[in-house]
Amino acid sequence: MAALLSTASLAFSAELNIYNWGEYINPEVLKKFEEETKIKVNLSTYSSNEEMLAKIQGGATGYDIVFPSVHMQDIMAKLDLLEKTDINQYEGFKNIDPQFLRAKSDPKGEYCLPYAFGTVGILYNRTVLGKDITGWHDLFETAKAKGVKFTLLDDMREVMAVGLILNGHPVNSTDPNDLQQAADTIIGIKPEVAAFTYDARPMVQSGDVAAAHFFVGGMVDVFGDPKNLGYVIPEEGATMYQEDICVLKTAPNKDNAIKFLQFYTRPEVAALNIAQQTNGTPNVPARQLTPENIKNSKEINPTDETMKRLQIFEDLGSGLRQLDRAWTKVKTAQ
Incomplete structure (x- = not known):
């Protein structure tokens, strides 16, 4: 046994510490990286950009790689938390669609690698609702008429974005009047809201709630039960998200981290991840390697017309305080 343990430790003489959103990477991707590089991957998870930033700012120094959303990448860049990787000089970077170089702080991709994107829409149980729904107003009316409930994400920006969109305002507005209208809209539907939560998928699957404000990754459930479940990008408009792979300035294993970024530029690797994640990928050749149901899904790969409705x-910056005040009103309203 001692000999076996010694061999195992020798097999992984190097390490890589990844800090990612919960269940946001296919374990097979990490296994493939380990097998090819003999670098041991340690995965830790977080549930929000803010949680991740607080941990890093709080002095956590063991992490090498994080996966911030675009706006959080810009915040982390301002705070000088990210390492310049020059990943855009690597040959595999040619596979990345340039429209996904969205970070204002990194327009050329010198720091981070675009990882995945998707929409935030409505995952719903058509058996409970008795129909397919087209968007938020349709859900509100149907839920009220049927006497059923739905969940919203426990996420300030995403929930306030729903209120802003429904009032015709941009999701990045910090105008107090816009935010007041958005808050009033969400407070108005609270009687139909069962909970603010990220953990809604099992509740929708079981029919305990009729629908959930959720990420397109919920399509994995729709594929598993297409008779009962659906996902819709609301006709009124929606947010889209994009996460990028960034190396921290405090990373103890910078060389291994850059190896992972290079590894992830390979189409077959990105496709392997998307096959389990049901997100969109900025890696253009990878899209053709994904399973047919993902490749042909307009929910996962929105049309150009739908993309125009996404923000x-x-x-x-300092405008976040205005948003926080409005969010507090929403959460505390009875």
């Missing part, structure tokens, strides 16, 4: 969050 992405930006760093609001």
